[in-house]
Amino acid sequence: MIKPKFLLFLVAIIALALIVFVVVSEQNDTQAYIQKIEIEREQRNQTFKISAESPIAKRDSFQGLQYFPPNPDWRIKARVEYIKKGKPVAIAMTKSDPEPYLPYAYAYFSYQGKEYKLMLLHKTGDKFLFLPFYDASNGKETYKGGRYINNVAFPKGEQIVLDFNYATNPYCVYNPDYTCPIPPKENKLDFPILAGEKMYQPPSDKSP
Template identity: 45%
Template sequence: MIKNRFFLTGLLLLTLIVVYYTFFDSGNGTSVGGLDESVNPAAYRQEIEKQRNEKNRFLKSDAQSPVKDKTNFKGLVYFEPDPAYRVAARLEPFADKTQKLVVRMSDGSEEVYDKFAHAVFSLNDKTGRLLIVKLQNTYSILFRDATSNKETYGGGRYIELNPDQLTGNRVILDFNTAYNPYCAYNPTYACPIPPAENTLPIAIKAGEKYLQHE
C-alpha cells in the first residue's frame, strides 16, 4: 500500500500562491471570519479554471498520476468556481506547539501530525471551525461536509494552505481548491482520514466532486 499523505502538493501550493498574490489584498475589503471581498470574480474564476485544466493534464499524462486508465480519463468534475466559498478565517493557534494528532489512514495504519491551529470562519450564515494540521512543511485541512458520500468523495477532501499566509492571526480558506486524495482514484494508495471534529454540518458546494476513475 502506497502512502499518499497529500495529493498534488507542489502544484496545489503553486496554485495557492498564484491565486493569493493575484487576487488577495490583505489590506483592502476583507472581513475576518467571512467572505473575502477583495477578489475580482471574473479573473478569479478564470484562474481557477486554468489550474483545474493543468491538473487534468497531469492526471492524464504524468507517470505519477494515480489514474490507471489514462486513455479513457475525461477529466475531473468540479463545482463551478464561486468566490463566495473563498472566506477569511480567524486563526486560533495552540498555546502548546507540541500537540500532536494521530490520524487514521484508509488502510488502517496511523500517522502523527502536528496540530497547528483552528480556523474559525463564517459561511452561508453558519460558523465553522476546522483544525489545521502540519506534516513536514505542508499545512492542510482534512474535512468532510454535508456533500460527502453524495456529490463528493466519502472519505473527505483536503485543502492545502499557503505557508506565507500563516504568519498572522488570519488565513484565507478557499474551498474552490478542495480536492480528493489519491485513494479516491486508486485503492493502492493509503490516505489520511479527516478527524471527527472536521465534519461540517453545511454543504460545501465548491471544489472537486467525485466520479470513479479507473
C-alpha cells in the same frame, strides 16, 4: 466662483465615477480569480492524464475530473487561533497505520449565522498546512470519505482565507493502492460545501 448647485453636481459625478471604478475593479479581479482556478484545474487534468506519477490507473481512458464552477463566495475568511505547544496527533489512514500530524491552528468562521471551527494540520517537511474535512455533500455530490485542501498557506497574523474551490479528493479515490489520511472528527461540517472537486467518475471498462 463655483456655484453650489454645480459643485454638488460635480461631487456627485466624481462619487459615481468612483463607484463605477470600484465595481469594474472587483469584476476584473473576480474574472482573473476564476480564470486562474480554471487554468490550474486544466493543468491538474493534464498531469493526471500524462504523468507517470498520476494516481489514475487507466490514463488512456481518463476524461478529466469533475468540479463545481469556481465561486469566490467559497473563499471564507477565518479567525486563527494558534495551538501553542501542540503535540503531534495520530491521524488515521485508509490502509496503513496512523501517521503523525501537528495540530497547528484552529480556524473559526461563521456560515449562515453559525460559528464553525476547523483544525489545520502540519506534517514535518511540508511547506503548507493541510485541511482534511467532511461536509454535508459527502456521499452525494462529493466523495463520501471527505476531501482535502492541501496547500493552505501559513497565516501571517490572526486571519486566514480557506478557499474551498481548491478542495480535492484523496488519491485513494482514484486508485485503491494509495493510502490516505482520514479527516478527524473535529473537521466535520454540517452544511454542504458545493465547491471544489466533485465525486470521481472512473472510466468505464466498456469499449466505446
